[in-house]
Amino acid sequence: MRARQDAEKQERRASILDAAERVFFAKGYDRATMDDIARQAKLSRGLLYVYFRDKQDILASIVLRAAESLRQRFRDTDRAELRGIDRIEAMGLNYLAFSIEEPNYFDVLTRAASDWLQADTLKDMNAIQICTGEVMDIMVRAINDGLADNSIDPQQVRNPLETALYLRGALHGVIMLTRNFVHRPEELHNVAPASLVEYTICTLSNSIRQR
Numbered sequence: 001m002r003a004r005q006d007a008e009k010q011e012r013r014a015s016i017l018d019a020a021e022r023v024f025f026a027k028g029y030d031r032a033t034m035d036d037i038a039r040q041a042k043l044s045r046g047l048l049y050v051y052f053r054d055k056q057d058i059l060a061s062i063v064l065r066a067a068e069s070l071r072q073r074f075r076d077t078d079r080a081e082l083r084g085i086d087r088i089e090a091m092g093l094n095y096l097a098f099s100i101e102e103p104n105y106f107d108v109l110t111r112a113a114s115d116w117l118q119a120d121t122l123k124d125m126n127a128i129q130i131c132t133g134e135v136m137d138i139m140v141r142a143i144n145d146g147l148a149d150n151s152i153d154p155q156q157v158r159n160p161l162e163t164a165l166y167l168r169g170a171l172h173g174v175i176m177l178t179r180n181f182v183h184r185p186e187e188l189h190n191v192a193p194a195s196l197v198e199y200t201i202c203t204l205s206n207s208i209r210q211r
Contacts, residue, residue, distance in 0.1 A: 009051075012051065013051050015041060016037070016041045016043070016048065016051055016052065016058070017058065017061055017062060017065065018041075019037055019040035019041035019042075020032075020037045020040070020041075020058045020062060021062055021065075021104070022040055023036045023037050023040050024059075024062065025104045029055075029059060029111075032055065033055070034048060034049075034054070034055055037055075037058065060128070062108060063108055063109065063112045063128055064127050064128050064131065065105070066102070066105035066106075066108045066109050066112075067109060067128050067131035067132055067135075068131055069098070069102060069105055070095075070098055070105070070109065070131070070132075070135060071131045071132075071134050071135055073094040073095070073097070073098055074091055074094065074134075074135045074138045074139070075134075075138065076094065077090040077091045077094055077138070077142075078138050078141070078142070083145075083146060083149050083151040084142045084143060084144070084145035084146020084147065084148070084149055084151050084152050085146045085151035085152050085205060085208070085209050085210070086151070087142040087145070087146075088139070088142050088143065088146065088152075088167065088205055088208070089201060089202075089205040091138070091139060091142065092167070092171055092201035092204065092205065093201060095168070095171060095172075095175075096171075096175065096197055096198075096201065099175050099179070103179075106175075110172075110176070112128075136161070136164055136165070136168075139164035139167070139168065140160045140161050140164050143157060143160040143163055143164060143208075144160050146208075146210075147160075150210055151209065151210055152208050152209065152210055153208055153209065153210045153211065156207060156208045157208060163208065167204050167208075170200070170204055171197075171200055171201065171204060174196060174197055174200040175197055177196075178193035178194075178196055178197055179193075181193075
């Protein structure tokens with residue numbers, strides 16, 4: 001009976017998060033209200049507060065969902081049969097796919113890394129930090145393996161963690177650039193966004209590839 005009750009509680013919690021995502025992604029987090037979420041979830045406002053203490057608590061759970069989705073994509077590239085440099089390039093392509101296939105989650109993580117965290121809206125960051133930390137660990141492991149298998153040039157890697165942060169930050173910046181101007185191609189001098197991002201991934205991987 002206890003196991004069944006716990007399963008039902010988790011299902012209800014997940015359905016609330018599904019509803020909250022629809023509200024947040026349609027109206028924007030700042031404009032959304034707990035009443036909006038309760039209506040979308042077809043629950044009373046009082047029952048909603050049984051599961052989440054406030055809107056920020058719901059946001060934290062959605063950020064965690066996004067972080068877990070990204071972590072799984074990086075886990076999928078963490079394959080021992082691939083050389084380190086090939087895993088790094090695969091991670092870049094997977095990060096691009098994440099931004100295209102799950103754009104709302106991509107935006108959630110982008111914003112969570114900036115103003116939301118500064119505003120103390122996310123109370124419990126531990127689980128989120130575990131996910132994002134593992135993403136960086138996977139990148140660092142690939143770089144270290146690339147140094148060991150001679151697919152990555154040690155002259156181009158002062159510190160594996162710094163290199164991982166540089167690669168991810170540079171790619172993220174270009175993806176954001178193309179997203180910002182997707183409806184104004186003249187701002188990119190008519191360079192195709194997909195072509196620019198793919199070129200960036202190739203250039204970044206080549207910057208550390210062993211010649």
